[in-house]
Amino acid sequence: MSINRAQVEHVAKLARLSLSEEEKTQFTSQLNDILQFAEKLNELDTDHVEPTSHVYPVTNVMREDTIKPSLDREKVLLNAPDQKDGSFRVPAVFEE
Amino acid sequence: MSIREIHRQLAKKERSVTEIVEESLHRIKEVQPQIGSFLAINEEGAIEKAKELEQKLSTTSERGILAAIPTGVKDNLVTEGLTTTCASQLLANYQPIYNATVVNKLLASDAIIMGKTNMDEFAMGSSNENSSFHPVKNPWDVNRVPGGSSGGSAAAVATGAVTFALGSDTGGSIRQPAAFCGVVGLKPTYGRVSRFGLVAFASSLDQVGPITQNVEDAASVLQAISGHDELDSTSVNKEVPDYLSALTGEIKGLKVAVPREMLGEGTDPLVKAQIEKAVKQLEALGAHISEVSLPNLEYAVATYYILAPAEASSNLARFDGIRYGVRQGKNLLDIYEQSRSNGFGPEVKRRIMLGTYALSSGYYDAYYIKAQKARTLIKQDFDNIFAEHDVIVGPTAPTTAYRIGEKISDPLTMYLDDICTIPMNLAGLPAISVPAGLAQGLPVGLQIIGKAFAEETVLRVAHAFEQTAGRLQLPALGGVKA
Numbered sequence: 001m002s003i004n005r006a007q008v009e010h011v012a013k014l015a016r017l018s019l020s021e022e023e024k025t026q027f028t029s030q031l032n033d034i035l036q037f038a039e040k041l042n043e044l045d046t047d048h049v050e051p052t053s054h055v056y057p058v059t060n061v062m063r064e065d066t067i068k069p070s071l072d073r074e075k076v077l078l079n080a081p082d083q084k085d086g087s088f089r090v091p092a093v094f095e096e
Numbered sequence: 097m098s099i100r101e102i103h104r105q106l107a108k109k110e111r112s113v114t115e116i117v118e119e120s121l122h123r124i125k126e127v128q129p130q131i132g133s134f135l136a137i138n139e140e141g142a143i144e145k146a147k148e149l150e151q152k153l154s155t156t157s158e159r160g161i162l163a164a165i166p167t168g169v170k171d172n173l174v175t176e177g178l179t180t181t182c183a184s185q186l187l188a189n190y191q192p193i194y195n196a197t198v199v200n201k202l203l204a205s206d207a208i209i210m211g212k213t214n215m216d217e218f219a220m221g222s223s224n225e226n227s228s229f230h231p232v233k234n235p236w237d238v239n240r241v242p243g244g245s246s247g248g249s250a251a252a253v254a255t256g257a258v259t260f261a262l263g264s265d266t267g268g269s270i271r272q273p274a275a276f277c278g279v280v281g282l283k284p285t286y287g288r289v290s291r292f293g294l295v296a297f298a299s300s301l302d303q304v305g306p307i308t309q310n311v312e313d314a315a316s317v318l319q320a321i322s323g324h325d326e327l328d329s330t331s332v333n334k335e336v337p338d339y340l341s342a343l344t345g346e347i348k349g350l351k352v353a354v355p356r357e358m359l360g361e362g363t364d365p366l367v368k369a370q371i372e373k374a375v376k377q378l379e380a381l382g383a384h385i386s387e388v389s390l391p392n393l394e395y396a397v398a399t400y401y402i403l404a405p406a407e408a409s410s411n412l413a414r415f416d417g418i419r420y421g422v423r424q425g426k427n428l429l430d431i432y433e434q435s436r437s438n439g440f441g442p443e444v445k446r447r448i449m450l451g452t453y454a455l456s457s458g459y460y461d462a463y464y465i466k467a468q469k470a471r472t473l474i475k476q477d478f479d480n481i482f483a484e485h486d487v488i489v490g491p492t493a494p495t496t497a498y499r500i501g502e503k504i505s506d507p508l509t510m511y512l513d514d515i516c517t518i519p520m521n522l523a524g525l526p527a528i529s530v531p532a533g534l535a536q537g538l539p540v541g542l543q544i545i546g547k548a549f550a551e552e553t554v555l556r557v558a559h560a561f562e563q564t565a566g567r568l569q570l571p572a573l574g575g576v577k578a
Contacts, residue, residue, distance in 0.1 A: 003453065007453070008449070011449055011452050011453045011456065012449065014452050014456060015409060015436075015448050015449060015452040016413075016416070016429075016432040016433050016436055017433065017436055017437050017440075017445055017448065017449070018433040018434065018437045019437070019445075023442075023445070027445075027446060027449055030446060030507055030508075031446070031449060031450060031453065033507075033508050034401060034450060034507065034508055034511070035450075035453075035463075037397075037398055037401075037508060038398045038401065038402055038463060038467075040394075040395060040398045041395060041398050041399065041402075041466050041467060041470050042466070043395075044392070044395060044466075044469070044470055044473060046466065046469035046470065046472075046473070049469040049472050049473060050469070050472055051465055051468030051469050051471070051472065052468055052469075052471040052472045052475060053300060053468060054300050054330070055286050055300070055475065055522075055523060055524030055548075056286055056287045056330070056332060056524060056548070058287075058329065058330060058332070061329035063326060071193060071194070072193075075193040076193065076419075078191060078193065079189075079190055079191060079193075079419065079420035079421075080419060080420065081417060081418070081420070081421070081422070081423030082423065088418055088419055090418060090428055090431070091426065091427050091428055091431070093428055
């Protein structure tokens, strides 16, 4: 399997990255090298192997459903690039 | 200076907390222009904290296990009121409004936070050349890299600017820079230390740990930061043992496995010679040495460079220019794309691209699931060895520190160098790098790997080895001594 320029553009769109022409060229070549290297995994017979997503099998960590203090709204907004009336402000999503 | 020595001086009233802190500040400023370990220096905060602690110590004899100890904190651990950037332009002005759990634990142990240490952007890199602010130089030779991604932490400790520093290790980011800079670096078992407040890179692999000047200090810091945290549901609810009491110096009869693949073709012969010498030293201490095989080691790098970028692409989706970070662009889609494209550096973008591809429809099974299965096989290799052995030893890195610029243009070559450290993250095991002498004037790290939650054994072996091999003198700055 290899990745072409059109796929690089598609993946960039999925990742919400806008790449320069130069970056597209460079990433196509570098990602190809890395993916070709990853082909090595196909040497492994994994037909009867379970995938590992986490080494320590903890499941369903439960806690009491009690009210605890949450972050202060004003403090949370301190890092906001734009805010209004105690909320994060973004440009209109739907145009009129 | 060790934690023990500082505490002795404090007890004898030879130095005050303020004097200790001022000396650290002086050293930080002295070496910063040449080495660049720090992204922020907490001058006022540290002095204020020192005064508070002096007050406290004048009224009570109870002091925390890290009392008065000058500390560096990697800049991907959030610190309330102290800018946290992950060495990224995207977070250049980010002011956290809470502390990482490990930072709270340091403060509860009366440590003094001197500043935030430089790193590869979002912990992605092995040389610190990916910091978007400035690179870090290796204190042993300023033309060489300090390793990464916790290169600032390792260099800060190696120059004596701080007594210890926290790092994070996703594929070797504590151990490899510790090896390159001639200091001790410990990656705990996955789940031993809380990740709450660690800016996530690859959540199933990330772990916070100490970089120190000696093994005893590593035990003390691990003691302070370990334990269950209800804010991190992957932190394990297991009692924290007394790590200092594990340092008996006694390893007679211990079964030590040496995987032949870790000393194979890609290993620099000079590094190999130091490791073989170290193994002989362990044998002389009474350990039983046997050669073993990690048959799937050769698949570890490929496995890691699918899984880690996949997790990263998901974790870094939160940097969208909406709630924090530098916002650029006009309409909503523009804001996402411009903020991210201008905010992230090349290595971060490369990994987001790689991970997004590996998780995308049509490629998910071929890459992501395949790599998860390979991870199972790699973990089984370790299980097999640990059924009959207590620890595994080998080099921390296949080479010593390389020259700045030598590998940065070829990402795959740099990835391949992570071969000795990546497998332990995939398997979630504790591993320490401890100095094993010099090769042509540059430090070599001996890596000691233990069973899950066997940090005591890992520390005991590292400490016994350190007693025999001796500690490295801190380097003179400005280049390698002849």
